[in-house]
């Protein structure tokens with residue numbers, strides 16, 4: 026696998042696909058710069074080699090060239106993070122972009138305009154990818170968050186750099202982290218899956234059962250399993266059409282010697298509201314009119330014990346409705362347990378949508394081994410899918 030360290034970028038122009046799809050507020054200021062900070066090591070390595078960087082990214086899902094989606098909006102934040110001046114060109118292909126790239130001196134950084142201002146980007150258009158490829162000498166893909174998209178700049182472009190393409194440090198680190206869980210992780214390996222829906226996690230469960238020793242099924246998705254096994258779940262969320270599948274998964278887990286942990290008690294609420302009345306009840310006996318919204322104290326204790334025994338931990342999905350303060354305890358305590366296990370030497374990976382939001386909100390970001398920068402890309406990796414952006418570099 027060709028990595029950044031296999032290249033010396035002296036006097037070379039690196040064309041780097043980054044994922045600067047970052048959240049902006051009403052004033053179009055960056056509110057979470059994680060993805061920019063994560064791309065910094067790659068950019069600095071190239072500049073220190075004596076090369077220059079041409080950065081290309083998408084931002085949001087614009088319908089055309091909309092100013093609110095311009096990458097000009099992130100230039101200030103990018104300069105603050107990198108500590109170097111960033112030139113911006115309001116084009117990504119054509120004469121203007123080519124002139125800006127040609128004028129770039131070693132040590133300089135150029136940011137191109139939003140790739141998705143051209144519909145050819147998401148269409149994976151080959152001619153558009155070829156136009157982009159003219160801008161640099163070496164293609165570096167560091168956009169893990171977009172690696173599951175077979176777009177012009179993430180995938181198609183690689184064919185124009187048969188001998189001069191590689192992963193950036195971030196993408197390399199993301200691949201290594203997933204491999205640590207799925208291939209090389211020290212046993213016992215624990216996967217914690219929570220969140221709202223079983224249907225969005227089924228492929229992941231099926232793919233990881235061969236690789237793990239323990240599986241915690243928490244959050245809203247647990248109730249489909251509880252009901253399928255004959256429990257009374259009151260008004261808790263449930264996917265009735267997935268109950269049969271839930272039983273099948275439990276059977277498969279047993280055959281594969283995976284120990285499954287489902288909450289034994291829950292915090293039940295009489296309304297889906299932070300101010301609702303609550304009581305702790307047996308998960309198999311939730312009264313009519315009440316719904317399970319967080320893991321109960323006995324479950325939290327059991328989960329803590331499982332986490333503390335594990336040497337490799339994957340966490341995707343909250344254990345309760347963590348957005349409401351009253352129902353965040355299960356998720357916070359789990360985060361604390363994972364932080365403690367990590368401190369004791371376990372490897373912990375957190376990834377996928379809301380889990381990362383929860384980890385950031387409760388301050389666990391620096392207490393786990395790795396927090397993925399990819400939502401959809403991480404989930405697809407866990408499902409065992411080959412990401413096109415990664416495959417294009419390996420080919």
Ligand SMILES: Nc1ncnc2c1ncn2[C@@H]1O[C@H](COP(=O)(O)OP(=O)(O)O)[C@@H](O)[C@H]1O
Pocket residue numbers: 219220221222225243244245246262317318319341342343344345346347348377378379380381
């Ligand atoms: N018991 C529950 N009842 C209803 N919703 C829940 C419950 N537990 C967790 N959730 C919700 O699940 C959502 C996250 O689900 P999901 O998108 O599958 O997770 P992720 O984004 O981490 O993959 C959160 O918004 C959370 O409020």
Ligand SMILES: O=C(OP(=O)(O)O)[C@H](O)COP(=O)(O)O
Pocket residue numbers: 044046085086170171174398399400401402
């Ligand atoms: O933020 C992203 O995806 P994510 O929200 O699943 O992490 C990526 O930049 C991909 O964006 P897209 O889903 O519009 O292709």
